[in-house]
Amino acid sequence: MRLATRANGTPDGELIVVSADAARCLSAADIAPNLLAAIERWEAVEPMLLARADLVAAGQGEPLDPALLRAPLPRSWQWLDGSAFATHGELMQVAFGLDPIDSERPLMYQGLSDRFLGPHDDVPVPDAALGIDFEGEFGVIVDAVPMGTSAAEAARHIRLLVQINDWSLRAIAPIEMKTGFGWVQAKPACAVAPFACTPDELGGEWRDGRVCCDLAIDWNGARFGRPNGAAMAFSFPELVAHAARTRDLVAGTIIGSGTVSNPDYATVGSACISERRAIEIIAEGNPRTPFMSFGDRVRMEAVTQQGATPFGVIEQTVVAA
């Protein structure tokens, strides 16, 4: 099942069920007014949403207007982003001479969740010199997860999968990281691809608690990278359990994978500019690739082995705030 959020003038938008070809949809506002409300009582609403999805699959529905699609959750109470791809961490560490980070625990920070940009929203940044960078990643949306939930138990709380562009300002990131307090200024609002998928929608590519799709990324029309999501050192259930160790996770919490990154980066490329610059620093002593400028565009689309694009497309332009 694929769910999306259609603009309707409310902060949380209208919940809709989308056809496999993304051509048609049916409103689910009578089942739950919006996706946040649905995830808060998922066990009750899921059967009704599945029945609605059956109607869409049978040919019912109205044409889907892509221009009205917002982030599946235009806002949520909590966004916790991991950094679960070991290759990315190792490259950054070597290139920037960082201390090795204990690899026994997932890395995770809490970011801005009061606003998720829609898949085609412009990205306002106050200064082009801030090191504007995209980060392609995957994420999960959980229902309420009690404190102390194990990774094995966490898997069943993962209700939806999403594809995220975690915007980053690299000129600020190391300054904030050095304080130990994590990122505030370095992490403006993320964008999210239009379709939130139940795990079964990915078939065999939701595997070992990982989204095992390629993430195809184009910068100003040129292919930048196509790494695969399978390479996470920690699975999403492990990330959820990590987040829930000392807190209950509120329904609608989004947990991110961190930048998708693969050991064969020389072949598949990267999911953020900073990683490409790290590779250049290691190989050549200096970075060659600049960060983004105002007017630059980035496009991200996850692709299955069968060529399906379950999450739809993120395509955004950076603009002066």
Add this chain to the structure above:
Amino acid sequence: MRLATRANGTPDGELIVVSADAARCLSAADIAPNLLAAIERWEAVEPMLLARADLVAAGQGEPLDPALLRAPLPRSWQWLDGSAFATHGELMQVAFGLDPIDSERPLMYQGLSDRFLGPHDDVPVPDAALGIDFEGEFGVIVDAVPMGTSAAEAARHIRLLVQINDWSLRAIAPIEMKTGFGWVQAKPACAVAPFACTPDELGGEWRDGRVCCDLAIDWNGARFGRPNGAAMAFSFPELVAHAARTRDLVAGTIIGSGTVSNPDYATVGSACISERRAIEIIAEGNPRTPFMSFGDRVRMEAVTQQGATPFGVIEQTVVAA
């Protein structure tokens, strides 16, 4: 004007206006259903709330039941906590051999905001060995603050002042701090004192963008500290401007001061156990004071020079989760 939130079975509670002696109150649910809704359209609702406060001051109202008081915002979209008291930072740095942190920029992290504990709520922690600690601090609630707002402009977005107990798990904090990603497991839900005050309520003790009250803290009935909030190296407007550099701040964002700490800590004590332990380490080589145990209580109450207690009392017990 003092506002509070009364339990009414909804996630956000009922907005009430409270008398100066905290004995009486009037519902404001007809003006705004809850405080989050009020802060979202503050300029429109403030005059109506002030008129309601006049009625309370004139003797109207029902008896206030302290047992029904929740955190003023039982949940909010964003909680950004600073660490603005230089003495605290210096003591921690010396005691634990941390690298000096650039003092030109405020320190700030984003914390859990989907749940703020009420002033008398128990504090569930999964393991007594996690270094359970309180942190007494002040905070501000802002209305919508546009990206790029200056400190001078930020002052007028500060609508309410609050008193906070920022619970911390000290056995995890340095591990998470070392990653540079900030705290997730080390920072469970904060508690907030019952009354949110408009700045005028503090008279001269809202000064230079700081809450210049003493914060009296008792641990298991014994005085632990009584530092004053005036000593912030950065004012609240400066913290708000820092937070808003690369993001719009959503209405209802809470910005914290960090642990209140004074240069004359030998006389006034501290607002968290970790700081007292740092003082012991510096003076004696080792900490003597243990962290909290299950069953321990902490009480926090801000006091003005005239002996008023504008925010009311936080009094909580630590329990096994």
